[in-house]
Amino acid sequence: MAAVRQARTGGGDAEAGQDAVETARRHLVQPWPMAGSVGAEARALIGEGDGIYITDGNGKRLIDGPAGMWCINVGHRREELAKVMYDQAMQLSYNTPWYTMNAPSAELARRIADHAPGDLSHVFYTTGGSSAVETALRFMQFYNNVRGRPEKKLILSRGGAYHGSTYLAASLNGRPRDRDWMDGADDLVVKLSSPDPFRRPKGMDVAAFADMLVAEFRDRIAEIGAERIGAFVGEPVQASGGVILPPDGYLKRIRAICRDNDILFISDEVVTAFGRLGHVFASGEVFGIDPDMITFAKGVTSGYFPLGGVVISERLLEELRRSNHPDAMFAHGLTYTSHPVGCAVALKNLDILEDEVLAHARAVAPYFQARLKTLEELPLVGEVRGLGLMACVECVADRESKNPLQLDRAVGVRIDAHCHELGLLVRPLINMCVMSPPLTISREQIDDMVAILREGISRTMEDLRREGLWQG
The missing domain is CATH 3.40.640.10 (Type I PLP-dependent aspartate aminotransferase-like (Major domain))
Incomplete structure (x- = not known):
């Protein structure tokens, strides 16, 4: 596969990835763009997928937290x-x-x-x-x-x-x-x-x-x-x-x-x-x-x-x-x-799904929900809610008013950026982080996912305090 990519681009994986990024900026219109960057942006490049994991353009392996777009239910690379x-x-x-x-x-x-x-x-x-x-x-x-x-x-x-x-x-x-x-x-x-x-x-x-x-x-x-x-x-x-x-x-x-x-x-x-x-x-x-x-x-x-x-x-x-x-x-x-x-x-x-995945999803879902629920210990988190293998971590300025942070859109993006560094792709929705991994995820992988998300939220809290944007 790497040889094919090299033949097409004239270089190795890193060079091919950079070529794709630059080509996207020149020619690709992404979904849901802002007018100020429409047709001139490149988003995180994903090169490969395997099971519940994806690999980005820099070769970093990540848990696919959103399962693509709620959809990679049986996992990547099913032959x-x-x-x-x-x-x-x-x-x-x-x-x-x-x-x-x-x-x-x-x-x-x-x-x-x-x-x-x-x-x-x-x-x-x-x-x-x-x-x-x-x-x-x-x-x-x-x-x-x-x-x-x-x-x-x-x-x-x-x-x-x-x-x-x-x-x-x-x-x-x-x-x-x-x-x-x-x-x-x-x-x-x-x-x-x-x-x-x-x-x-x-x-x-x-x-x-x-x-x-x-x-x-x-x-x-x-x-x-x-x-x-x-x-x-x-x-x-x-x-x-x-x-x-x-x-x-x-x-x-x-x-x-x-x-x-x-x-x-x-x-x-x-x-x-x-x-x-x-x-x-x-x-x-x-x-x-x-x-x-x-x-x-x-x-x-x-x-x-x-x-x-x-x-x-x-x-x-x-x-x-x-x-x-x-x-x-x-x-x-x-x-x-x-x-x-x-x-x-x-x-x-x-x-x-019928032979192996549905039963596994039903069995592991309560553990998935319970582990994510522990994130409510963090003061930035207003509520963790979900069902089956879909969940949302909603961040609020304070739990009494339940108001989203003034940062609004940036809060989820900040958490996602920290999690990306740590090995997890998150779907940020304004002040929320949505998790819907492949249904094949194991308990051990759920532990990894929740640990990374906890650290990503903790680092975001530190950033907000340091910048004077949140006093929680």
């Missing part, structure tokens, strides 16, 4: 996944989904349906999470048009939500700053409060907070009219919003209200599906709900190939088939819908 990509590409690299089909996509749909809750029995494939959410929303619009309800199109979303970067999906986002400079379909979206117990009103217990959220949900439906609301879209755990776990029973209560008001419940499991919470789908197994649709991506291929999709209720499809508009067309599709290579990879990935 069986690489082999199935090669084998499928040599057999059939692509077919148009407009008027042909392939066997891997059909078999994967069957196996996904077997794991899905309720009557979710059919799969529409996309290229990732954003396009999966976009597809679910467009299907809701089509469904209501065919049923003669063109006014039933509003979408309920929540503060703290993240549903993607395509236009309609991004319009649902409720994280700070996501929409500061971006347009969206604001006329179609109704925002509700974040289900974040950590930031509930002072003096209110969690049960009362859940009641407040449910009452708000009912009140908004009554105010707007159920006849105008097409769907509620929610992550079982708000992932990129800071690993927000809703109060116990909240999702079941929201599901019941949606059913009573003929509002489609779309569970966005782009992050939580395929093992992150120990099951293929968390909606039914963890939260006891049966949505009308589930969106997925990321872990379906463990990040080895871009693939996503929507699992759709048989009831919805049957209602369309029984409608008075049999010629109505769902004019939606993607060039790479049902990609044979992606579906073949997903099938092998599902084998690995």
Whole structure:
């Protein structure tokens, strides 16, 4: 591998890495850039991955704390996944989904349906999470048009939500700053409060907070009219919003209200599906709900190939088939819908999850959560929260007010920089550090991860005190 890189660049690994950095600054537009550096920046170069580890451009080995982007569920460098990509590409690299089909996509749909809750029995494939959410929303619009309800199109979303970067999906986002400079379909979206117990009103217990959220949900439906609301879209755990776990029973209560008001419940499991919470789908197994649709991506291929999709209720499809508009067309599709290579990879990935990884993830998750919880001993840490193998360490100026540090964005970045030096990649989100390692992580590796994160936070506290930015 090193010889190949040297042949391509005319130098060794270090020189190749520097070439990549300079090339990125000249030609590569990174995702989520700032206007002042757009098209002129280079980010940390990653050269290799192996198991739960990655190696950066300087040859430093790091624990992959975010598992790529919540997605490297079975770990890096799984030879069986690489082999199935090669084998499928040599057999059939692509077919148009407009008027042909392939066997891997059909078999994967069957196996996904077997794991899905309720009557979710059919799969529409996309290229990732954003396009999966976009597809679910467009299907809701089509469904209501065919049923003669063109006014039933509003979408309920929540503060703290993240549903993607395509236009309609991004319009649902409720994280700070996501929409500061971006347009969206604001006329179609109704925002509700974040289900974040950590930031509930002072003096209110969690049960009362859940009641407040449910009452708000009912009140908004009554105010707007159920006849105008097409769907509620929610992550079982708000992932990129800071690993927000809703109060116990909240999702079941929201599901019941949606059913009573003929509002489609779309569970966005782009992050939580395929093992992150120990099951293929968390909606039914963890939260006891049966949505009308589930969106997925990321872990379906463990990040080895871009693939996503929507699992759709048989009831919805049957209602369309029984409608008075049999010629109505769902004019939606993607060039790479049902990609044979992606579906073949997903099938092998599902084998690995079922045979070895899901049980391990369930077994190790309590240890992961307990070890991270010890970081609440540090005065900079306001709360450690999580479920399964996803967690967030939220830093605050003081625990009484729960205010984020004035440094805001820089706090997570500072912690990440220290952790990088110590051998851990962290995902910084403003004043939070998100951890979602590969599901294959061992207890010993969890100990290493937590020890590095503790030291990174401690060094950050020292920096802030020295600079006069924090007195904790």
